[in-house]
Amino acid sequence: MNKMPTANGYFGIYGGKFVPETLVNALGELEKAYNAFRKDRAMRIELKSFLSHYAGRPTPLYYAANLSHKCGIEIFLKREDLLHTGAHKLNNTLGQGLLARFMGKKRLIAETGAGQHGVATATVAALLGMKCTVYMGNVDMKRQAPNVARMRLLGAEVVPVESGSGTLKDAINAALRDWVKNVRHTHYCIGSVVGPHPFPMIVRNFQSIIGKEARSQMYTQVGKNPDFVVGCVGGGSNAVGIFSAFLRLPKTKLIGVEAGGFGTKPGQHSARFAMGRRGILHGCITYVLQNKDCQILPVHSISAGLDYPAVGPEHAFFHDEQIVEYVRCSDSEALRGCLALSKFEGIIPALESSHAVGYVLSNRKRFKGCVVLVNLSGRGDKDMDIIAREAKL
Amino acid sequence: MKGYNGLYLMGNYPTPKVFIDAARLGMEYFDFLEIGIPFSDPIADGPVIERAAMKVIADGHRVADIFKSIEKISCPSSKKIYVMTYANHIFARGNGTFARMMKSAGTSGIILPDVPSAESDRFKKEFAPFGIELIHFITPENTYEQIESIASSASGFLYCISIRGITGSRFSLESEMRKKIAHAKKFSRVPVVLGFGIRDGVTAAIALRVADGFIVGTRAIEILETGGVGKLSQFFEELAKHCM
Numbered sequence A: 001m002n003k004m005p006t007a008n009g010y011f012g013i014y015g016g017k018f019v020p021e022t023l024v025n026a027l028g029e030l031e032k033a034y035n036a037f038r039k040d041r042a043m044r045i046e047l048k049s050f051l052s053h054y055a056g057r058p059t060p061l062y063y064a065a066n067l068s069h070k071c072g073i074e075i076f077l078k079r080e081d082l083l084h085t086g087a088h089k090l091n092n093t094l095g096q097g098l099l100a101r102f103m104g105k106k107r108l109i110a111e112t113g114a115g116q117h118g119v120a121t122a123t124v125a126a127l128l129g130m131k132c133t134v135y136m137g138n139v140d141m142k143r144q145a146p147n148v149a150r151m152r153l154l155g156a157e158v159v160p161v162e163s164g165s166g167t168l169k170d171a172i173n174a175a176l177r178d179w180v181k182n183v184r185h186t187h188y189c190i191g192s193v194v195g196p197h198p199f200p201m202i203v204r205n206f207q208s209i210i211g212k213e214a215r216s217q218m219y220t221q222v223g224k225n226p227d228f229v230v231g232c233v234g235g236g237s238n239a240v241g242i243f244s245a246f247l248r249l250p251k252t253k254l255i256g257v258e259a260g261g262f263g264t265k266p267g268q269h270s271a272r273f274a275m276g277r278r279g280i281l282h283g284c285i286t287y288v289l290q291n292k293d294c295q296i297l298p299v300h301s302i303s304a305g306l307d308y309p310a311v312g313p314e315h316a317f318f319h320d321e322q323i324v325e326y327v328r329c330s331d332s333e334a335l336r337g338c339l340a341l342s343k344f345e346g347i348i349p350a351l352e353s354s355h356a357v358g359y360v361l362s363n364r365k366r367f368k369g370c371v372v373l374v375n376l377s378g379r380g381d382k383d384m385d386i387i388a389r390e391a392k393l
Numbered sequence B: 001m002k003g004y005n006g007l008y009l010m011g012n013y014p015t016p017k018v019f020i021d022a023a024r025l026g027m028e029y030f031d032f033l034e035i036g037i038p039f040s041d042p043i044a045d046g047p048v049i050e051r052a053a054m055k056v057i058a059d060g061h062r063v064a065d066i067f068k069s070i071e072k073i074s075c076p077s078s079k080k081i082y083v084m085t086y087a088n089h090i091f092a093r094g095n096g097t098f099a100r101m102m103k104s105a106g107t108s109g110i111i112l113p114d115v116p117s118a119e120s121d122r123f124k125k126e127f128a129p130f131g132i133e134l135i136h137f138i139t140p141e142n143t144y145e146q147i148e149s150i151a152s153s154a155s156g157f158l159y160c161i162s163i164r165g166i167t168g169s170r171f172s173l174e175s176e177m178r179k180k181i182a183h184a185k186k187f188s189r190v191p192v193v194l195g196f197g198i199r200d201g202v203t204a205a206i207a208l209r210v211a212d213g214f215i216v217g218t219r220a221i222e223i224l225e226t227g228g229v230g231k232l233s234q235f236f237e238e239l240a241k242h243c244m
């Protein structure tokens, strides 16, 4: 099914390996090891076993009856928020953690924005007995403090990154620098479908379980494919994960939701497709928010996990080919989505996932009478401070 | 100084005037200059050069402004000036725009630390019509076969990154790397120049024993920050003394 990316790591004109020469052979070794890992029966069984008995897969597909009746839309939620550690990120870190061990690496490093990927990496490091260092922007450390404590409890070292904007992109810079120094014994467990090849491919494949499950659950519960599949897009891993099972179906429309923030000026949003243009950041060609002088722009989102100036190269390809439609959801629409789901369904979503919910609720007319599958990528515990403040609880 | 040595400076840092003065002084001691064009996300740079880049951007200097300064140092001199920057500046501008700016500023080559040889073709094609050389790298991670192919097609000079690390890292030279440098020298038609971690006369002299030259960067920026062009000149004298 997935002929993408090409052998050189390209999705159409997007992707590639724009990294220091020092990392090129490591990326080659990673790809080779990954191909062996995929074919290794014992590894497949071990990953599958961890995914079900440790992480809690399959996650439920839940028909949100109350919300559906209120809006006149048939809303189904893929409950990645119920996965161990509270977000879809664990699908990827379990895979990459086992892959790292398969390669004989003793140390995992990761970047994190919302802290969910950091927690998921620290969790797997604890599980597999590996060392773990997580880079996190100092701004994000403040707004996602509970996750910082969780990572430390799990035995990871959390390194604050103060350069640049102190958010996700700077954490990736720091992780890449660490990897250049320690490439011999360290695996960089990247948290989304971003970075140089083969990462966008590996992370997509580990996350594709979301889509596989959701498609068969839709069949069992509804007997047909959804009319729409909606996911929020930070780097794009949860979205690609669920989209991967619904690509190019004539009757199913795929919608990726970017963070619209609070305005359209630079620094007020993270809408790469709406406001960005082609560039190279963190190892790949993709859509990037940058100024006229080709410097990367500051970005904003109420959710730390969507606060990123670039996007996975496969999404850039999907965008140009019109395989996926990319839309925006503002901070306040996302917050309204979060409140509605909490109040009517008793589910507190992560602010990232709230963008997918918020977009659907803010555009009810468009979805009237349709079956809409929303990827609920994570739960909102980590965001309680922000939600309480913004919603004046 | 003995060898084929380069000085790295960040364009327009700390100010255009001090940068130009430092660059002119550097021309008297070094065989080429490497001028950094700041990028907001410099993944191959350590904290010193990153901070310098951020200041230049924050001070409002655009890429075109930095090329104007470079033009002032390139005119009277016959020494080569290389530009070091990141792929986005070239790719996002497209259409040879960056190469054209380089050409009219009198620079002769480009160093792109986030473009490995496997991705270099599109950049070579973009720069070739302007006669601008794309500098190749070798690192401790490269195999002997890779070094052979990278070195034999190198032009300008061959940039040898002696350590696994970023700019400003501590100097070291594994015995394996010494062998790899010797291997590169066998196949390269241009000087093999060692960079990353050279910060005083001692490390520079070591570099000259294994390679054809060295590049000093982070230490020069630090000295320029604290002591200005005056202290920088003392630093160059010290390097020269160790490298006679």
Ligand SMILES: Cc1ncc(COP(=O)(O)O)c(C=O)c1O
Pocket (backbone or CB within 6 Å): A087, A088, A113, A114, A115, A116, A117, A191, A192, A193, A232, A233, A234, A235, A236, A237, A238, A239, A304, A305, A306, A350, A352, A353, A377, A378, A379
């Ligand atoms: C719950 C949740 N959803 C979504 C994201 C965004 O990442 P991606 O676009 O890779 O799914 C994050 C990132 O931290 C997250 O924590």
